[in-house]
Amino acid sequence: MKFEINQKAMRELEKQLSGTVQVPLDGSESDAIRSVKQQYKKTTGIELDTNSARKIVRQARGN
Numbered sequence: 001m002k003f004e005i006n007q008k009a010m011r012e013l014e015k016q017l018s019g020t021v022q023v024p025l026d027g028s029e030s031d032a033i034r035s036v037k038q039q040y041k042k043t044t045g046i047e048l049d050t051n052s053a054r055k056i057v058r059q060a061r062g063n
Helices: 007-017 029-044 050-061
Strands: none
Touching: 029 050
16 A cells, blocks of 8 residues: 655644643642643544643653
8 A cells, every 4th residue: 555645734733733721830730630621622533541631741741
């Protein structure tokens, strides 16, 4: 099988997935993870898994 990548579709997908979220820097990690997941879903329409959200929170908090 040979596949051809549609560059325009890839740019649109990349744009959709690159949503910005605000990471709460205070409060519990679990609350921050929940907030990040909710914001990402609202921004992109896609559910972010908990491990990815945790990485985002820890990176933003310097953990």
